[in-house]
Amino acid sequence: MINHIVSIKDIDKETILDIIQYAAKIEANPEVYAEKQKGKILSTIFFEPSTRTRLSFESAMLRLGGKVIGIADPKTSSLKKGESISDTIRMAAAYSDIIVMRHFLEGSGRVAAEYSSVPVVSGGTGIQEHPTQALLDLYTIYKEFGRIDNLTIGLLGDLRYGRTIPSLLYAFAKFNNVKIYLYSPQQLRARMTVLSDVEDKLEYRVEDNLEDTIDQLDVLYVTRVQKERFPDEQAYERVKGSFIISPDTLKNAKENMIVMHPLPRVGEIEYDVDDLPQARYFQQAKNGVWTRMSILDKLLEERK
Amino acid sequence: MSEERTMIVSKIERGTVIDKIPAGKSLQLIYMLHITGDEMKTVAVGIHVNSASMGKKDILKLTNRDLSGAELNKIWLIAPDAVISTIKDYQVSDKRPISSMRSGNEFEGVLKCNNPTCATNFNEPVKNKFILMDRDPLLVRCYYCDRVMIEDNIKDQLGM
Numbered sequence: 001m002i003n004h005i006v007s008i009k010d011i012d013k014e015t016i017l018d019i020i021q022y023a024a025k026i027e028a029n030p031e032v033y034a035e036k037q038k039g040k041i042l043s044t045i046f047f048e049p050s051t052r053t054r055l056s057f058e059s060a061m062l063r064l065g066g067k068v069i070g071i072a073d074p075k076t077s078s079l080k081k082g083e084s085i086s087d088t089i090r091m092a093a094a095y096s097d098i099i100v101m102r103h104f105l106e107g108s109g110r111v112a113a114e115y116s117s118v119p120v121v122s123g124g125t126g127i128q129e130h131p132t133q134a135l136l137d138l139y140t141i142y143k144e145f146g147r148i149d150n151l152t153i154g155l156l157g158d159l160r161y162g163r164t165i166p167s168l169l170y171a172f173a174k175f176n177n178v179k180i181y182l183y184s185p186q187q188l189r190a191r192m193t194v195l196s197d198v199e200d201k202l203e204y205r206v207e208d209n210l211e212d213t214i215d216q217l218d219v220l221y222v223t224r225v226q227k228e229r230f231p232d233e234q235a236y237e238r239v240k241g242s243f244i245i246s247p248d249t250l251k252n253a254k255e256n257m258i259v260m261h262p263l264p265r266v267g268e269i270e271y272d273v274d275d276l277p278q279a280r281y282f283q284q285a286k287n288g289v290w291t292r293m294s295i296l297d298k299l300l301e302e303r304k
Numbered sequence: 305m306s307e308e309r310t311m312i313v314s315k316i317e318r319g320t321v322i323d324k325i326p327a328g329k330s331l332q333l334i335y336m337l338h339i340t341g342d343e344m345k346t347v348a349v350g351i352h353v354n355s356a357s358m359g360k361k362d363i364l365k366l367t368n369r370d371l372s373g374a375e376l377n378k379i380w381l382i383a384p385d386a387v388i389s390t391i392k393d394y395q396v397s398d399k400r401p402i403s404s405m406r407s408g409n410e411f412e413g414v415l416k417c418n419n420p421t422c423a424t425n426f427n428e429p430v431k432n433k434f435i436l437m438d439r440d441p442l443l444v445r446c447y448y449c450d451r452v453m454i455e456d457n458i459k460d461q462l463g464m
């Protein structure tokens with residue numbers, strides 16, 4: 001196992017499978033784990049607000065019987081006053097048994113891990129990575145197909161600044177024969193440095209048109225295309241429409257294809273899709289709690 | 305021995321010899337080590353010297369000069385097969401390939417990350433650390449933020 005989770009790059013395939021298979025065990029019998037980490041404390045340190053990720057981790061720790069302390073509002077806390085990551089983490093490590101941190105700077109996860117005497121789990125580091133989101137996404141896919149190998153996965157939306165995209169690509173690259181189709185506006189294509197990391201291990205294709213290739217996909221993973229990423233409103237409006245999923249978009253999709261989204265959505269998936277058999281994004285959010293229970297429990301047990 | 309005869313200065317009393325530098329790279333190294341000629345120390349530079357193992361090579365002899373860990377890293381970036389000799393009282397007191405003086409593909413103390421939103425640029429007590437991806441031209445990656453920097457981006461920092 002590992003001491004911290006700050007990058008998917010640090011985690012091998014066996015550990016990924018171990019985490020998702022353990023998440024499945026927890027989901028099947030949550031009551032067995034209800035007091036597993038009794039007396040342990042999780043610190044949630046969010047230098048950048050994120051209600052969902054924080055709540056998901058808090059729920060996970062409480063369901064393990066542990067307790068949660070945290071700094072949730074960077075505007076009113078010392079985090080805003082320029083306290084360094086290293087000092088904040090040393091303080092949190094003194095108060096708790098495990099730390100979840102989100103930070104708007106890339107590299108913050110590795111700095112935190114270096115200064116922490118307790119396990120650090122990244123809740124997102126700038127545009128660099130969001131490893132636990134990728135792990136819960138893999139759990140969702142694994143639950144559906146019973147495997148990660150031999151699947152064709154479409155990633156759609158903001159592939160450049162979306163912090164989960166590198167984590168997902170690094171994760172898929174560890175499995176066998178995963179094909180990736182990348183759909184995004186030109187200015188939001190996946191970063192070359194990320195693609196060059198996986199190109200030997202993963203077959204990926206930059207695709208312009210979802211309609212022509214959707215029939216090949218097992219998974220369609222949709223992410224938000226944010227207005228702020230475009231130079232002006234018109235540029236955003238021009239591309240926006242091509243990255244919205246409606247029931248019509250899915251008409252040629254395989255029957256057992258699933259649509260995923262890390263949420264929150266802002267119109268990328270129409271509400272009409274929610275009732276279709278392919279929609280998986282709400283279950284995906286729920287899977288986040290099981291996956292994070294698995295991660296927290298494994299890291300805490302490792303230290304015993 | 306023929307190499308030695310091509311050198312203008314054959315033996316130094318105290319200092320460092322950097323041997324087996326790729327032919328033509330020694331001037332770059334002189335800049336990178338901030339050897340300006342103002343220090344009143346003798347420096348002998350051999351460029352395109354015949355070498356049994358390399359065909360042609362460069363060699364630097366620096367009198368009264370030691371190398372820091374960061375400087376060793378700089379030399380390793382440019383000349384991974386360099387052999388470093390320490391000279392005391394006209395004798396070689398230590399002679400080792402640079403590859404045995406440091407390990408792995410990671411290096412510290414030479415570069416700062418050029419990603420403005422890298423945590424290492426924000427008053428943290430960490431040492432910058434990079435991973436060498438390619439040498440000619442240089443390609444390095446920040447260990448912390450994953451930013452890749454190409455030779456053109458780091459020339460100024462290295463004094464190249």
Ligand SMILES: [Zn+2]
Nearest residue numbers: 417422446449
């Ligand atoms: Zn960096």
